[in-house]
Amino acid sequence: MEPATGIRLDYNHQLSLREFPYIIRWRDDRCKRCGNCTAVCPVKAIEPTVKVKRVVQSEGPIPTPTTTRGITHVIEQVTDMERYCTGCGTCTLVCPNEAIEPEFNPQNKFLHYKNKGGEGYKRGGRRNDPSISTLDRLKFTRISMLTDPALDAGRHEFRIRTLLGRILPPDELPLKSENGKLVVDRESKRFIPPVREIYPIIIGSMSVGALSPPMWEGLAMGVAYLNEVEEMPVVMCTGEGGVPPRLLKSKYLKYFIIQIASGYFGWDEIIHSLPLMTEDPAGVEIKYGQGAKPGDGGLLMAQKVIKLIAQIRGVPQYIDLASPPTHQTKYSIEESVMKMIQSMSMAWGFRVPVFPKISGTKTARAVLNNLARNPYAAALSIDGEDGGTGAAYNVSLDKMGHPIASNIRECYLDLVRQGKQNELPLIAAGGIGKKGNLAANAAALIMLGASAVAVGKYIMQSTADCFGYENNRCNLCNTGKCPRGITTQDPKLYRRLDSDKVAERLVEVFKAADVELRKIFAPMGRSTELPIGMSDGLSVNDKAIAERLEISYAC
Amino acid sequence: MCRLVAITSDKYFSPMENILALETMKEGHDGSGMGLVLKDLGGEFEKLKGYPILSGICSRKGKSILDEFIEIQGFKLKYEWAPKIKRVNSITPRDYYFARVYDYPANFKNRSLQEKEDLLMNTRISLRRMGESDESIVVFSFYPDVITIKEVGDPLELSEFFSLDRSGLKAKVIFAQGRQNTNYAINLYACHPFFIQGYCSMTNGENTAFVPIREFLMSRGFPGYIGYNSDSEVFTHILHYTARQLRFPLHYYKDVITPLKPSEIEKRKDGEAIRLIKQSLRPLCIDGPNMVIGFTPDGICFMVQDSKKLRPGAVGGIKGKYALMSEECGLDRIIPQRDKSKDIFPMKYDMVIVPPGAKEVKVWNQLQG
Numbered sequence: 001m002e003p004a005t006g007i008r009l010d011y012n013h014q015l016s017l018r019e020f021p022y023i024i025r026w027r028d029d030r031c032k033r034c035g036n037c038t039a040v041c042p043v044k045a046i047e048p049t050v051k052v053k054r055v056v057q058s059e060g061p062i063p064t065p066t067t068t069r070g071i072t073h074v075i076e077q078v079t080d081m082e083r084y085c086t087g088c089g090t091c092t093l094v095c096p097n098e099a100i101e102p103e104f105n106p107q108n109k110f111l112h113y114k115n116k117g118g119e120g121y122k123r124g125g126r127r128n129d130p131s132i133s134t135l136d137r138l139k140f141t142r143i144s145m146l147t148d149p150a151l152d153a154g155r156h157e158f159r160i161r162t163l164l165g166r167i168l169p170p171d172e173l174p175l176k177s178e179n180g181k182l183v184v185d186r187e188s189k190r191f192i193p194p195v196r197e198i199y200p201i202i203i204g205s206m207s208v209g210a211l212s213p214p215m216w217e218g219l220a221m222g223v224a225y226l227n228e229v230e231e232m233p234v235v236m237c238t239g240e241g242g243v244p245p246r247l248l249k250s251k252y253l254k255y256f257i258i259q260i261a262s263g264y265f266g267w268d269e270i271i272h273s274l275p276l277m278t279e280d281p282a283g284v285e286i287k288y289g290q291g292a293k294p295g296d297g298g299l300l301m302a303q304k305v306i307k308l309i310a311q312i313r314g315v316p317q318y319i320d321l322a323s324p325p326t327h328q329t330k331y332s333i334e335e336s337v338m339k340m341i342q343s344m345s346m347a348w349g350f351r352v353p354v355f356p357k358i359s360g361t362k363t364a365r366a367v368l369n370n371l372a373r374n375p376y377a378a379a380l381s382i383d384g385e386d387g388g389t390g391a392a393y394n395v396s397l398d399k400m401g402h403p404i405a406s407n408i409r410e411c412y413l414d415l416v417r418q419g420k421q422n423e424l425p426l427i428a429a430g431g432i433g434k435k436g437n438l439a440a441n442a443a444a445l446i447m448l449g450a451s452a453v454a455v456g457k458y459i460m461q462s463t464a465d466c467f468g469y470e471n472n473r474c475n476l477c478n479t480g481k482c483p484r485g486i487t488t489q490d491p492k493l494y495r496r497l498d499s500d501k502v503a504e505r506l507v508e509v510f511k512a513a514d515v516e517l518r519k520i521f522a523p524m525g526r527s528t529e530l531p532i533g534m535s536d537g538l539s540v541n542d543k544a545i546a547e548r549l550e551i552s553y554a555c
Numbered sequence: 556m557c558r559l560v561a562i563t564s565d566k567y568f569s570p571m572e573n574i575l576a577l578e579t580m581k582e583g584h585d586g587s588g589m590g591l592v593l594k595d596l597g598g599e600f601e602k603l604k605g606y607p608i609l610s611g612i613c614s615r616k617g618k619s620i621l622d623e624f625i626e627i628q629g630f631k632l633k634y635e636w637a638p639k640i641k642r643v644n645s646i647t648p649r650d651y652y653f654a655r656v657y658d659y660p661a662n663f664k665n666r667s668l669q670e671k672e673d674l675l676m677n678t679r680i681s682l683r684r685m686g687e688s689d690e691s692i693v694v695f696s697f698y699p700d701v702i703t704i705k706e707v708g709d710p711l712e713l714s715e716f717f718s719l720d721r722s723g724l725k726a727k728v729i730f731a732q733g734r735q736n737t738n739y740a741i742n743l744y745a746c747h748p749f750f751i752q753g754y755c756s757m758t759n760g761e762n763t764a765f766v767p768i769r770e771f772l773m774s775r776g777f778p779g780y781i782g783y784n785s786d787s788e789v790f791t792h793i794l795h796y797t798a799r800q801l802r803f804p805l806h807y808y809k810d811v812i813t814p815l816k817p818s819e820i821e822k823r824k825d826g827e828a829i830r831l832i833k834q835s836l837r838p839l840c841i842d843g844p845n846m847v848i849g850f851t852p853d854g855i856c857f858m859v860q861d862s863k864k865l866r867p868g869a870v871g872g873i874k875g876k877y878a879l880m881s882e883e884c885g886l887d888r889i890i891p892q893r894d895k896s897k898d899i900f901p902m903k904y905d906m907v908i909v910p911p912g913a914k915e916v917k918v919w920n921q922l923q924g
Contacts, residue, residue, distance in 0.1 A: 173835055
């Protein structure tokens with residue numbers, strides 16, 4: 001029996017638009033009903049529909065309003081949580097009349113409902129926290145003027161380079177003096193680990209598969225150009241997912257760090273290509289953890305596993321590819337380090353630096369100290385909580401992980417206490433360039449003790465206009481429906497992306513960052529080496545942060 | 556920017572020569588300190604060359620602590636020199652300025668030089684720690700045939716204060732610095748030249764990479780790498796670390812503090828070695844602005860520039876007497892009879908070396924190796 005009030009109970013189980021993270025603002029007066037917005041919406045959050053409408057009109061010189069009822073076409077946002085508006089703004093991009101745009105709704109209750117079927121919300125992107133990170137609060141306050149003369153970023157020579165690889169302590173160098181000259185003592189049989197001189201900003205691990213063909217290809221082309229034309233030794237990590245076979249056998253392999261992770265995807269092809277390789281890779285990264293989703297494994301959704309990806313990864317098409325959260329064959333840190341680092345080193349005749357990547361964690365120092373004791377460990381990469389991912393549970397992204405600033409600082413100071421700060425390079429990642437300050441964030445981490453930084457999300461945003469932002473904007477990377485064509489394997493979508501433009505932008509991004517790094521280092525008088533650990537150049541306007549990072553407080 | 560005067564000669568000379576040279580550069584030092592290091596001593600010390608000399612300053616209280624400690628260590632006092640103090644208005648005198656010659660403890664007499672050096676350094680560090688909080692004991696060097704004098708004040712007034720013009724103090728190598736205080740507190744330990752186990756250096760300029768260099772040195776596990784009241788002290792310790800601890804030939808000091816670019820390294824015959832040195836000693840790379848003058852235990856004096864030559868430096872002289880200075884006017888004062896056209900102004904790749912006896916001057920070029 002219906003209630004006396006006449007209210008239909010059915011509405012109770014419908015969500016209002018106020019619960020949604022983005023509300024579409026559509027302007028009837030501007031819309032010409034072309035349908036571009038509804039066609040392009042990656043989640044079908046808007047649809048064309050018809051409404052019966054009462055229209056008051058007046059014609060002629062004297063107002064004579066008449067009322068008519070008629071059917072009009074409108075754009076309507078759906079209230080289905082499976083088709084929520086992600087705020088990507090592709091509709092705005094294609095609208096010829098600026099008639100539509102999504103507006104962020106800070107009162108949304110999205111997470112209260114985004115668990116239909118008992119499945120936690122999964123997405124791509126990075127931690128949804130648009131606040132200012134510690135990295136962006138750090139300032140460079142030691143500016144030389146009349147005391148130690150500032151250098152000139154435009155005139156003086158700067159060598160913005162770093163080392164990737166295990167560096168021998170000076171008292172263990174196999175050197176002997178012959179007629180007043182030092183020569184390498186071959187008879188000592190001392191193993192000299194491989195060391196690469198690279199640019200201190202590394203393109204972080206993003207796999208073939210997670211990225212679309214034009215995106216990955218664009219980045220690879222840009223990296224080759226930076227090295228061969230601009231003479232900037234930028235290297236890029238492949239992520240877990242193998243390497244295109246032609247690249248494996250090409251001379252450009254030396255610009256890539258190959259990643260091995262717990263799924264070992266792509267490694268059948270890599271191992272079989274070993275005898276055919278003409279160059280060694282820049283390094284091998286063993287992924288034990290990822291800052292964006294600590295404790296969680298990798299996932300490439302079935303819809304992204306097209307023929308090319310299946311071939312490169314050595315798997316059947318269209319199946320979910322899950323990398324386990326941990327390396328299943330390992331049971332202890334000692335074994336992990338010994339077995340994986342040494343076997344990877346052995347595969348390339350100990351000519352390639354091999355290093356692990358972990359997510360930022362309170363236990364980072366334990367890993368660090370284990371690596372410090374292993375003479376084959378080439379570096380430690382620590383990926384902080386603001387790192388990005390192609391797919392993860394929202395809870396892992398938002399609530400798990402460790403900020404990179406204090407993690408890298410405590411690891412560096414631990415190495416200083418042991419006198420090994422120059423032996424085991426630290427690579428910092430996670431949230432660099434979150435607010436667009438690539439060079440400043442990189443410089444701050446270097447001055448806290450990092451030898452290099454790795455950047456992923458910023459690169460996607462700056463080279464391919466990724467819509468992602470920390471108000472949960474877009475973040476569709478996991479679905480294969482990336483409206484920019486960056487993280488999709490759907491040709492209809494990735495055709496939108498021009499790999500040449502990606503490459504061009506990558507070159508611009510690195511050249512601009514190089515200028516900005518010089519602008520930061522010059523007034524501090526550092527030019528011939530990176531200011532690794534030059535913490536006296538940093539300040540922060542928060543006493544607790546200053547104390548934790550052992551830098552000065554300035555306000 | 557501090558002013559520096561180093562003179563090396565085949566004959567003994569008075570430190571007044573250094574001070575008069577400093578006087579010509581007066582606009583560059585501000586009375587915040589003067590340091591003198593004398594090596595290869597003449598006069599009353601000539602016959603005591605094998606015995607270590609403890610140089611320093613102490614209060615009355617500090618003197619009794621020092622005497623007691625050094626006696627317990629087993630050192631026997633052989634000779635004591637103290638400057639004749641003349642009251643000068645601008646200088647506040649301290650209780651005792653001294654250079655004391657000791658004989659080694661009996662159980663060290665037949666030990667190796669290295670063991671003796673470590674004993675002397677550890678004794679000096681202990682004394683420094685004992686007197687650091689109340690400045691009751693300040694010790695600058697404890698080494699055979701070397702005397703160090705430091706005090707706050709104008710160099711010429713200090714020479715009057717210490718009556719250096721009338722003392723018989725002479726040496727064949729004398730380094731002097733007139734300090735221009737910039738970044739750090741006025742502290743006797745902040746005054747150049749710095750000395751450790753036979754190695755000495757002084758510099759004009761700042762050290763922008765001070766913090767990572769200090770952290771690297773302090774984590775070498777070597778007890779002498781302490782202090783750092785001045786950012787320039789690391790230059791002496793880098794010299795000591797590369798030459799004594801790592802046993803690198805002297806010119807590799809230049810390769811450590813101002814390493815070459817990879818393309819330049821490739822052209823060096825010892826490129827493979829210096830590539831490894833550059834990597835392993837990366838934190839010791841300086842960025843200037845610095846000109847460094849130093850000497851080694853065997854009496855070689857040298858001058859090097861930072862990799863951009865951001866500070867002045869000049870070397871000139873005659874056979875038997877060369878001077879290494881921060882300004883040419885000092886050279887004109889001390890060795891006016893030299894052929895000025897042969898003066899050397901080392902550039903960024905150069906290391907000027909004057910061997911003991913000052914018979915000649917050599918320029919080692921880093922690009923050529």
